[in-house]
Amino acid sequence: MFQIIGIVLLFALVFGSFIISGGNIGVILHAAPHELMAILGAAVASFLIGNSMTVIKATGGGMGKVFKGPKWKPQDYKDLLALLFLLTKTMKSKGVIALESHIENPTESTIFSRFPNIMKDHFAIDFICDTLRMMTMNLEDPHQVEDAMEKQLEKHHHEAQAPSHALQSMADALPALGIVAAVLGVIKTMGAITEPPEILGEMIGGALVGTFLGVFMAYGLVAPMATRMKEVIDEEGSFYKIIQSVLVAHLHGNAAQISVEIGRGSVPSDAQPTFLELEEALSNMPNEA
Incomplete structure (x- = not known):
């Protein structure tokens, strides 16, 4: 919503000031x-030259994030903490082996299907x-698990940020393409x-429009x-950081309630449930799956 308002203001103020000042x-x-x-033709062509089809498709899909914002809402964070609570509680009470059926086929899991x-x-x-599968194979060193998870997160985040980097590269190129x-x-x-001066003046003015549009689109829009887009992807990435925080906290021997409380600290502030809200949500969870 604010992005649409910003675009309207951008055009209204820039072109409005030009008209008010006597511009033609x-x-x-x-x-x-x-x-x-x-x-724009040169910008799109250079975009196609410089990026893979995967990035091109992701950039098109990522444009929705600019206007819609992060896909994860406050309830989703609360659900994630509840899911991780059920998993860690089950591991504490029944052991990691009890989760094998859930992690091998999560679509039919009575735990995962709740969310x-x-x-x-x-x-x-x-x-x-x-x-969890690594844990069933007796990899229970918290530091090794944390390191393995961190590498997965870095890889995923790097790939997720490719569209924003591609869009930024286009923005950097637009002023030069305007020239x-x-x-x-x-x-x-x-x-x-x-030709007479009045015709030459109009032609020169038209040529300068190219420089104006290149700079305007680069720094005002793209x-x-x-x-x-980068900001939204960064915020969505915090969702996966919560998973890492909770599972590593569990491996350090913390109770399920403590582990998810540690994970709650990684929730973005505007979506973070309070301690009491989380406690109320978890109190409705079964003791074991």
């Missing part, structure tokens, strides 16, 4: 179509199940040097969108 908006409107064709939103995230489920369009306009003007 007709020059911009006349030149904009072919200048945008050159600038359909989390089940939609394949990485979260795989991350939990793979870590390319402007230079083409100057070349066109020089080819008509015998770069802020890349920054917002």
Whole structure:
């Protein structure tokens, strides 16, 4: 919502100030179509040249994050803590072996099926199940498990950030591509040097529109969108950090309630449940699955 308001304000204030100061908006409107064709065409082409199909598709999908924000809501964080509570509580009471049926087929698990939103995230489920599977193979050194989880998180986060990096690269290129369009306009003007001053002035003004549009789109639109996308992906990454915190805390010998309380500290502040809210949610959980 705020992103849409920001875009409206951006156009209204920039072009409104130009018109109020006596600028001829007709020059911009006349030149904009072919200048945008050159600038955006070159930007899209360079984007396709510099990125894999996986990144290109992810960037298109990631644009929704710019306007929708993080996919995880406060209830999702509470559900994750509840899920991890059930898992760690079961491990404490029955041992890791009792979880084998759940981690081998989470879609049919009586524990995982309680949380359909989390089940939609394949990485979260795989991350939990793979870590628990390591524990069933007697890898119970907290430091080794934490290190293995950290490497998985780094890999996932690096791949998730690729679209924002690609978008930022496009933003960095737009001012230069605007200059390319402007230079083409100057070349066109020089080819008509015998024309009257009023025609030459309009042609030079149209050429400068290219420089303006390149800088305007780079710093007013594309770069802020890349920054917002990165911010959202960073916040979504904290969801997986909670999994790491809780499972490592469990391996250190903490009770299930303590482990999820440690994980609660990794929840983003605007989505973090209070101690009492979490305690109330967990009190409704069964003692064991």
